[in-house]
Amino acid sequence: MKKLTTLFAATALATLMAGAAWSKTFVYCSEGSPEGFDPGLFTAGTTFDAAAHTAYNRLLEFKKGTTETEPGLAESWTISDDGLEYTFKLRPGVKFQTTEYFTPSRDFNADDVIFSLERQWKSDHPWHGYVTGGSWEYFSGMGLPEVLESIEKVDDMTVKIKLKRREAPFLANLAMPFASIMSKEYADKLQAEGKMNQLNQMPLGTGPFAFVAYQQDAVIRYKAHPDYWGGKQKIDDLVFSITTDAAVRFQKLKAGECHLMPYPNAADVEAMKADPNLKVMEQAGLNVAYLAYNTTQPPFDKVEVRKALNKAINKQAVVDAVFQGQATPATNPIPPTMWSYNDAIEDDTYEPEVAKKMLEDAGVKDLSMKLWAMPVARPYMLNARRAAELMQADFAKIGVNVEIVSYEWAEYLEKSKAKDRDGAVILGWTGDNGDPDNFLDTLLGCDAVGGNNRAQWCNKEFDDLVTKAKETSDVAERTKLYEQAQVVFKREAPWATIDHSLSIVPMRKNVEGFVQSPLGDFAFDGVDIVE
Amino acid sequence: MFRFFLGRLAVLIPTFIGVSIIAFSFIRLLPGDPVALLSGERVMSPERHAEISHQLGFDRPIVVQYLDYLWGVLQGDFGLSIVTKRPVIDQFFELFPATVELSLCAIIFAVVLGIPAGVIAAIKRGSFLDQLIMGTALVGFSMPIFWWGLLLIIVVSGILQWTPVSGRISLMFFFPSVTGFMLIDSLLSGQEGAFQSAFSHLILPTIVLGTIPLAVIARQTRSAMLEVLSEDYVRTARAKGLSTFRVVGIHALRNAMIPVITTIGLQVGVMLAGAILTETIFSWPGIGKWLVDSVFRRDYAVIQGGLLIIAGVIMLVNLAVDLLYGLINPRIRH
Numbered sequence: 001m002k003k004l005t006t007l008f009a010a011t012a013l014a015t016l017m018a019g020a021a022w023s024k025t026f027v028y029c030s031e032g033s034p035e036g037f038d039p040g041l042f043t044a045g046t047t048f049d050a051a052a053h054t055a056y057n058r059l060l061e062f063k064k065g066t067t068e069t070e071p072g073l074a075e076s077w078t079i080s081d082d083g084l085e086y087t088f089k090l091r092p093g094v095k096f097q098t099t100e101y102f103t104p105s106r107d108f109n110a111d112d113v114i115f116s117l118e119r120q121w122k123s124d125h126p127w128h129g130y131v132t133g134g135s136w137e138y139f140s141g142m143g144l145p146e147v148l149e150s151i152e153k154v155d156d157m158t159v160k161i162k163l164k165r166r167e168a169p170f171l172a173n174l175a176m177p178f179a180s181i182m183s184k185e186y187a188d189k190l191q192a193e194g195k196m197n198q199l200n201q202m203p204l205g206t207g208p209f210a211f212v213a214y215q216q217d218a219v220i221r222y223k224a225h226p227d228y229w230g231g232k233q234k235i236d237d238l239v240f241s242i243t244t245d246a247a248v249r250f251q252k253l254k255a256g257e258c259h260l261m262p263y264p265n266a267a268d269v270e271a272m273k274a275d276p277n278l279k280v281m282e283q284a285g286l287n288v289a290y291l292a293y294n295t296t297q298p299p300f301d302k303v304e305v306r307k308a309l310n311k312a313i314n315k316q317a318v319v320d321a322v323f324q325g326q327a328t329p330a331t332n333p334i335p336p337t338m339w340s341y342n343d344a345i346e347d348d349t350y351e352p353e354v355a356k357k358m359l360e361d362a363g364v365k366d367l368s369m370k371l372w373a374m375p376v377a378r379p380y381m382l383n384a385r386r387a388a389e390l391m392q393a394d395f396a397k398i399g400v401n402v403e404i405v406s407y408e409w410a411e412y413l414e415k416s417k418a419k420d421r422d423g424a425v426i427l428g429w430t431g432d433n434g435d436p437d438n439f440l441d442t443l444l445g446c447d448a449v450g451g452n453n454r455a456q457w458c459n460k461e462f463d464d465l466v467t468k469a470k471e472t473s474d475v476a477e478r479t480k481l482y483e484q485a486q487v488v489f490k491r492e493a494p495w496a497t498i499d500h501s502l503s504i505v506p507m508r509k510n511v512e513g514f515v516q517s518p519l520g521d522f523a524f525d526g527v528d529i530v531e
Numbered sequence: 532m533f534r535f536f537l538g539r540l541a542v543l544i545p546t547f548i549g550v551s552i553i554a555f556s557f558i559r560l561l562p563g564d565p566v567a568l569l570s571g572e573r574v575m576s577p578e579r580h581a582e583i584s585h586q587l588g589f590d591r592p593i594v595v596q597y598l599d600y601l602w603g604v605l606q607g608d609f610g611l612s613i614v615t616k617r618p619v620i621d622q623f624f625e626l627f628p629a630t631v632e633l634s635l636c637a638i639i640f641a642v643v644l645g646i647p648a649g650v651i652a653a654i655k656r657g658s659f660l661d662q663l664i665m666g667t668a669l670v671g672f673s674m675p676i677f678w679w680g681l682l683l684i685i686v687v688s689g690i691l692q693w694t695p696v697s698g699r700i701s702l703m704f705f706f707p708s709v710t711g712f713m714l715i716d717s718l719l720s721g722q723e724g725a726f727q728s729a730f731s732h733l734i735l736p737t738i739v740l741g742t743i744p745l746a747v748i749a750r751q752t753r754s755a756m757l758e759v760l761s762e763d764y765v766r767t768a769r770a771k772g773l774s775t776f777r778v779v780g781i782h783a784l785r786n787a788m789i790p791v792i793t794t795i796g797l798q799v800g801v802m803l804a805g806a807i808l809t810e811t812i813f814s815w816p817g818i819g820k821w822l823v824d825s826v827f828r829r830d831y832a833v834i835q836g837g838l839l840i841i842a843g844v845i846m847l848v849n850l851a852v853d854l855l856y857g858l859i860n861p862r863i864r865h
Binding site (some may be wrong): 359 | 611614616622625626627644684685688689692695696697698699702703705767809811812813816820821824827828
């Protein structure tokens with residue numbers, strides 16, 4: 001604590017001497033406290049916003065506003081013909097931040113990359129268990145321990161990563177927050193001083209903002225990194241003012257106490273749009289909500305039946321009632337902000353009479369089914385019970401009798417995986433890495449039957465396309481394959497796609513340069529305040 | 532007096548043991564694996580599980596575990612936060628001054644307004660003023676804190692823009708924490724405008740947290756005052772021709788204050804409960820908000836340790852109030 005106080009004092013003094021009165025401070029009213037400042041250890045977006053997108057960079061970055069990757073700390077890369085060897089050319093002259101607690105003596109190089117990845121991978125690495133109870137959840141979650149063969153330093157500016165098998169989403173994975181590049185020099189110093197825990201408390205990286213201080217549950221302070229390889233930021237100071245209540249965040253935004261806030265209350269959005277001092281950005285979030293039939297159980301094993309039910313759902317009415325305009329009806333299993341989204345596909349139209357006839361033609365009479373409604377609100381589905389009731393009414397119109405069931409959340413997730421479970425399940429998904437594989441294969445692939453594939457749907461044509469795409473590194477080629485896969489999906493209708501919720505970001509009118517991320521991140525490089 | 536003290540202490544010890552048993556059982560009664568809950572590790576190999584289980588002492592008899600826990604608690608060891616890996620007690624002492632500052636302001640607010648309001652209501656018994664004061668007190672007493680806080684923020688900060696919305700001080704000020712009390716630290720910082728900023732940030736949370744104690748104190752003062760005013764010595768004083776101010780202010784008030792002081796003491800527990808909501812809504816970095824945040828973070832070690840520390844603080848304050856009361860009013864000692 002004493003050290004922290006000294007740090008506060010020193011920084012305060014430094015800020016004063018630098019002429020704090022003229023500095024440009026951007027205040028972000030964040031929704032919660034970060035779990036820590038080592039992005040590899042955690043999974044929450046709140047933590048990534050506070051650590052990964054401020055202090056750190058990755059080998060690849062997501063191009064602002066998209067889910068496509070672009071060069072980051074790796075200037076370029078080549079992939080061997082067999083798709084197993086990735087050789088990264090690192091960006092020269094990248095400076096680590098200089099802070100009160102560390103002064104780097106060298107530029108970024110291959111050692112930093114190897115350190116950052118191997119500590120998460122190798123259980124005998126000295127930094128593998130440096131935080132008691134910490135685990136590298138994302139690293140394991142993306143299957144990297146099974147995929148990686150070796151990480152080698154070719155020379156100071158070249159790193160070669162070998163894989164055990166082809167893995168197309170690999171590059172996208174490296175752009176994710178958990179793959180942030182730390183300074184090995186800083187880590188070595190902490191290790192020598194026996195203060196390894198500090199790596200998770202006082203971050204130091206190559207990113208656009210350098211960490212200054214954190215007051216638990218109240219405020220995080222950063223200053224612009226003057227030697228940032230992407231150029232110094234227009235704002236001098238970045239402050240996260242932690243404000244957990246959405247209504248209070250809105251009041252602070254209105255009063256000008258902060259410049260931008262995440263996650264507004266749905267009920268406040270109209271007032272925000274009406275306020276002349278504010279502007280509101282919105283776009284479809286990287287998510288989807290769906291109703292998954294059990295395609296192995298009659299009568300849902302018949303595509304005509306599934307199609308008929310899809311046509312019976314008044315999707316717009318469901319979206320309006322549950323989201324009050326803050327979602328769009330979904331056509332495809334991937335959201336429109338995702339690359340390879342197939343615009344050409346037409347959604348099932350709402351035609352109850354046609355649906356009724358289709359059901360009769362399929363020989364289905366007096367159908368009674370269970371409809372599972374999630375017990376919790378998720379971004380992609382705010383009120384599943386309400387959605388289920390509307391669908392119940394829709395289905396009643398075509399003579400289908402629906403019983404709504406629900407279970408405790410963990411039980412719901414577990415029970416809905418069962419291959420022989422009854423009826424149709426409402427569920428959804430939020431993307432992790434901006435790769436279509438993360439939706440199409442994870443949720444609909446044959447391997448996922450009995451797991452994430454709640455429709456228990458194994459279609460050879462679809463699975464072949466998705467698997468082929470996974471093993472191809474060429475993005476244009478993959479795009480084509482995924483577009484075809486979506487055609488198969490729509491034709492076979494294992495789900496009724498429900499909605500993509502909107503991600504809504506209100507901010508002061510004078511904020512410029514903020515780009516909404518389809519991945520739901522809040523990053524403030526490139527942001528400016530104009531008067 | 533000493534026997535009185537011992538008597539109180541004799542009640543306190545079993546109470547504390549009871550609370551410590553509840554805190555100790557907390558993790559073990561939650562659904563899920565206590566080892567996973569306490570370590571924060573969600574994916575564990577059986578070996579790792581056994582290792583952590585051993586580290587945490589889960590492989591020993593439950594009684595031994597409890598005694599060990601109690602021994603640690605008595606030495607100030609309330610465990611490590613699962614999230615920050617820092618001792619719970621350290622975090623508590625960092626955040627406690629913010630709660631104390633807010634609670635003190637709220638109590639002062641409640642006393643300064645509540646006692647005169649109660650006295651006036653008692654003197655003007657049955658009048659419109661009395662009914663107005665008591666009616667307002669009833670409303671204040673039944674006001675949901677969260678709603679009241681939001682309402683004040685929206686009206687006073689949002690529409691009228693008289694006070695800042697939340698936090699302890701404007702983020703433009705940045706100075707080291709010396710005492711932990713923002714009003715004092717802002718003066719010590721020597722930065723122009725810092726004290727005003729800290730003060731204006733205190734206004735709304737003080738009102739919100741002070742509302743319920745204010746209502747309780749006003750009602751208690753009124754009834755104590757009414758009782759005292761009907762006593763013989765007051766009538767005698769009046770008959771002697773003393774001014775109403777002297778009768779009420781000097782003779783009656785002093786005696787009416789005895790039950791009011793107990794009431795004020797009892798409000799400490801109420802305050803801490805209220806602080807949980809008030810601090811959350813005003814982003815006030817004290818122990819109330821800390822506990823709520825810990826619930827969201829699933830930091831069971833903090834919830835467990837924090838609750839026990841707070842229970843201890845409430846018990847100590849109640850003990851102090853009892854002793855104080857015993858000093859003021861010797862009759863209570865028997």
